[in-house]
Amino acid sequence: MVDYPTNTSHTHFNKALFLDRDGVLIDYVPYLSQPEQVKLPDSAGDALKQWQNAGYLLIIITNQAGVGRGYYSLQDVEKVHSYIHQQYNRFGVSFDDIFVCPHHPDDKCSCRKPSPEMLIKAAKKHHIALSQSFFVGDAPSDLEAAIRANCEPILVLTGRGQETFKNIAQSTKKIKVFKKLSDTVQLINLGEDRRLG
Ligand SMILES: [Zn+2]
Numbered sequence: 001m002v003d004y005p006t007n008t009s010h011t012h013f014n015k016a017l018f019l020d021r022d023g024v025l026i027d028y029v030p031y032l033s034q035p036e037q038v039k040l041p042d043s044a045g046d047a048l049k050q051w052q053n054a055g056y057l058l059i060i061i062t063n064q065a066g067v068g069r070g071y072y073s074l075q076d077v078e079k080v081h082s083y084i085h086q087q088y089n090r091f092g093v094s095f096d097d098i099f100v101c102p103h104h105p106d107d108k109c110s111c112r113k114p115s116p117e118m119l120i121k122a123a124k125k126h127h128i129a130l131s132q133s134f135f136v137g138d139a140p141s142d143l144e145a146a147i148r149a150n151c152e153p154i155l156v157l158t159g160r161g162q163e164t165f166k167n168i169a170q171s172t173k174k175i176k177v178f179k180k181l182s183d184t185v186q187l188i189n190l191g192e193d194r195r196l197g
Pocket residue numbers: 101102103109110111112
């Protein structure tokens with residue numbers, strides 16, 4: 001046992017549902033930069049409320065290379081995020097954190113997915129057990145980041161998901177696939193069964 005004298009909460013680890021933004025949390029629009037372009041997928045609000053009620057932290061992990069490419073600013077991204085938050089709040093959903101990589105792919109930064117860095121940072125900051133957490137994404141880079149972080153990758157077939165599915169079809173990796181974000185609530189009960197069993 002490790003002794004944490006100042007903060008007993010450190011002995012407890014959280015679980016998280018990590019979420020890619022474009023094509024997962026909101027309908028896919030390439031280089032989306034305005035709140036007006038934001039549309040929540042069907043039943044996504046209710047689904048995330050269920051995840052939250054089950055005790056999962058909700059954390060957004062997003063590459064926004066449009067900033068590095070000069071298409072829009074980090075302030076535009078923040079405006080979009082506050083709008084997304086507002087829209088999900090209507091369902092009682094609150095995001096615990098948002099991690100953004102604003103870099104151009106040519107910058108060779110350390111945070112851009114498929115790097116697991118944003119997931120690892122989030123885990124340190126929020127005391128998350130990555131092995132008991134999920135990362136829902138629609139792109140190969142999301143799945144790879146999840147695998148490299150030792151977090152369970154979940155592919156949804158929205159956004160770029162169909163294309164991603166075709167590309168991983170040959171792969172031997174067992175990746176859970178769901179038609180859309182709201183279908184992932186099936187995993188909550190699986191987790192409960194595992195815990196009780
Ligand atoms: Zn980066």
